[in-house]
Structures are given as structure tokens and as C-alpha cells.
Amino acid sequence: MKKILVIGSFMTDLVVKADRFVEEGETIIGNSFNQFTGGKGANQAIAAARLGSNVEMIGELGKDSFGKDQIQSLENNNVKHDHVLFTGKAKSGVGNPQVDASGNNRIVVVPGANLKLTPKNLEELSNTIQSADIIVLQLEIPFETVYKAIELGHKYHKQIILNPAPAADLNQDYASMVTYMTPNEHEAQMLTGIDTSTPDGIKKSASELLKQGYQNVIITIGDKGSYFVNKNVEIQISAYKVKAVDSTAAGDAFIGAFAYGLSRGNSIQDSLQYASAVSAIAVTKMGAQPSLPSKKEVDDFLKNN
Template structure:
């Protein structure tokens, strides 16, 4: 099994469930409040590890209670955290999440220590990159740090997965270094200038992203499924029909599970199927990391007939 390295963010999610998300100037009564460990990087690391992946994480936390909770979560989920760093001058990242009756969310993040993860930090951990096989990145850390990570991973011939979230333009010279580019439909719309609202427009957006230089493009489409496209292949996998409780971390579940499938040497279609099943399970539960499934749950979900 290949080794997975996640370079990315930590967030403590402060989650409010409400029947109705308030508009400007409005106050509503919430249904519940919870606190969960999250962040795109940490979620993806836990997602891959829960399925049985060999996972290491590089990121930065504040020296606070939230930071301690994140380390405890990585420990609990068998994610190697020896390369996680701490900043004594900055607090750990925090996200405020509002979830409505249909499980849809609105999120505001305060990145905190995530923005202190520097190019120098990555250089100091070049040996960790060398010892890994699959490098997974997102954009909740500084872009210069992302680029340094891509440079070093490319230098050592590693497989690179980039989840461009939150959406930002990627410098043209880096696009061909990325093996799998995985935006959601909103991110794909912004990066391709095609409004993605279904399969046809998703394929059009993927074609534009390929023309921009990416090798393999995967666009996640929420309850409409996912497409995969490169110069030779096009694949579509339908979403599983489930009742959504909280869509937080659905994309992270997909990314982490996709990395796991690659680490096991699975064919692309099998890897996509596992990732789609995992993300379907994730939306049926509240919270980011608490909702991420184990491999047994994913295998059971794959056996459920889809209509």
C-alpha cells in the first residue's frame, strides 16, 4: 500500500443547526450547537485513514485547546502527526457553520495558524514528502506554501492531488505538475468560466480545465454524482440516494477516499465508486470528522441498490 501525505488545514467547526438560515438583520432560534474537529486537510487525512490508509499530515495549529483536540483526533484515527507544527502567537483555525433543515451549509472560516504554514516549514519536511507516494493539497493554507509543496512533490516524482478549495486561480506553470485536479461544481465554474449545473456543462468545464494543462480532472457534483475526464477517458458515477443531514465534509470525504483508492492500486472506476459511496455516507451524519465512514460502512453502501 502506498503512503498518503496530506498537507493542509485544521479547523475547529462551531456548528449551528437551524430550520432556517437567517437573512441580514434577522435573528432565528437554532436547533442545536456542536463543536467538531475539521478543516479540509484534517478531514481528508481522517477520511483516508478511516478506510485503512497509511496517512501522515503536515499542518500548523495554535498552542491552544483546539490544537490539542486536533492532535487527539489524529491520534484516535491513526494519522501520523509528527510533522504537525505549532505557532505560539496565533490561535488554531475556526469555522462557523450554519446548517439548514435540508442539510445545506454556509461556512465562514478564520484560518488562524493555517496561514502560518510557510514554505520554509515545507522545506524542512522534504524528507516526509520523499517518504510518501501520494501528496494531497487544498487551498486553506498560503498559496506560496501550496506551490512549494507541489514543487517538492514533483521533484521527487510523487502523485499530486489538488483540491482547489476555496477556489483560486492556479499559476499556469503548476497545472501540468498536478496529477488529479478535483474541484466541486462551484469551483469548476469559477475556474473554467462555464456555469456548471449538470453533466453536460460539467464535461465542458472539465474539457476547458484539461486545455489549461491539468492531466486528470474530477468534478464533484453533489447529489448529481461525479465526472472524471482526461484526454482519453470520460467516466460518470451517479450519487447514492440518501437523506442529507449535513453536507459538511462531503467533498473532503471524497478526496480522502479517492487518495485511499489510489494508494491501494485500484482502477480509476473502482476508486471513484468508493469515494462516491463514502461521501454519501458522510452527508447522513452530523459533523465533519464524526461523519467520515470506515471501510466496512463503505463496502456495505456499495451493495445498496441505487434507483
């Protein structure tokens, strides 16, 4: 089986629930507090590992208890973490959602140590990059570091999956080195300026991304499934019909599962179909990492769907 290397973020969510949002200068008593390990990088690594992939993660944490919890979470999920870095100059990344009684949220994210992962760090870890086959990237670490990862991955002939989330403008000079560009519909719109609210808009946006140089484009479209295109083929995958409870990390489940499919040497079509099942299961459960299914859960789901 091929090795997947995720180079990305750790965030710890500190979730505070109250009847309503707090006003300026006010203090109110909330109803609950919960702490969850997350971050798009860690989520995608764990998504792939739960399915049985050989996964390693590179990222940066602070020397604090959140950092220790993140390592424990990787350990519990069989994600290798020998080259996760620790900085004394910033705290581990946190997100602090305030959730009101209706489930609306207001979130402050402080990326902290995630922003300390430098291009130079990756150059020093080039052996680890060479040891992998598939490199998975998102945009919660510095852009220059993402670009360096693309450059090194390309130099060593690796497959590169770039999940351009959260949405941002990207330097198109790196596009042709990216094997799979995988935005959701909002990110695709941001990257192309094309309205993606219709099926036609999705196709136009995807072909614009091909024009920008990306080799293969996958746009995920929530409960409308996903759309794949490259120079030669076009594939549409519909979403499984499930009772959606919490769509947090649907995209992360999809990316991790797609990488798993590729690592098994499965076809693009089969990998997309599998990713669709894994992400559908993830939306039927609360939370990010707790919602990511094991291979057995996916097998059972596929028997019944």
C-alpha cells in the first residue's frame, strides 16, 4: 500500500454553548464546554488512517497540553507523528466557537503554531517527503509552506492532493504541479470568480481550474455530490441519501477517503465513489474526528446503500 503524507494543520476546538451570544462588555453563564482535537490536516490524516491507510503527518504544535492531546489523538488513530514539530514561540492552534441555542456559531480561530511551519522546515524534512507516495495539503499553514510542499512533492514525483480550504486566492504558478485540486463549491467560486450555484456553473468553474493548469479537478458540492474532470474524462458522483446531522468535516472525510482509494491503487472513479460513502457517513454523526468512520463501518454502509 502506498504511503500518504499529510502536511497541514492542527486546531483544538474549544466549544462554548450558551442560550445566546455574549454582548460587548458582558459576561454570561454558558451551558456547556467541550474540547475537540481538529484542524483540517489532522482530520484528513485521521480520516485516511481509520480506513487502514499508512499515514504520516507533518505539522507544528506548541509546547502545551493541546499539543500533547493532538499527538495522543494521532497515536490513537495510527497516524505516524515522528516529524511533527514543536515551537516554543507560539501556542498550539485553537478555534473558539461560541454556539447559541439555535446552533448558530461565532468562531475565533488563532492558528498559532500552525503558522510557524516554514518552507525551510520542509526542506529539512525532504527525506520524509521522499518516503511518501501521496501528499495531502490544505491552506491552514502558511502559503509559502504549501507552495514549498508542492514544489518538493513535484520534484520527487509524488501525487499531490491540494484541498484549497479555507478559501483563498492562490498563486497559479504552482497549479500544474498539483495532481488533484479539490475545492468545495465555495472555494471553486473564489478561485475562478465563476458562480458555482448551478450544475453548469460547477462545470465552468472546474474547466477554468483546468485552464489555470491543475491536472485533475474535483469539486465537492455538499449533498449534491461531487464532480471530477481532467483533459480526457468527466465523472459525476451523486451523494448518498442519508439523514444529515452535522456536516462538519464532510470535506475532510472525503479528501482522506479519496487519498486512501488512491493509496490502494484504486481507479479515480472507485476512489470518488468510496469518498462519497465515507463523507456521507461522516455527516450522519456529530463532530469532526468522532464522525470519521472505520473501514468496517464503510463496508457495512456499502452493503446497505
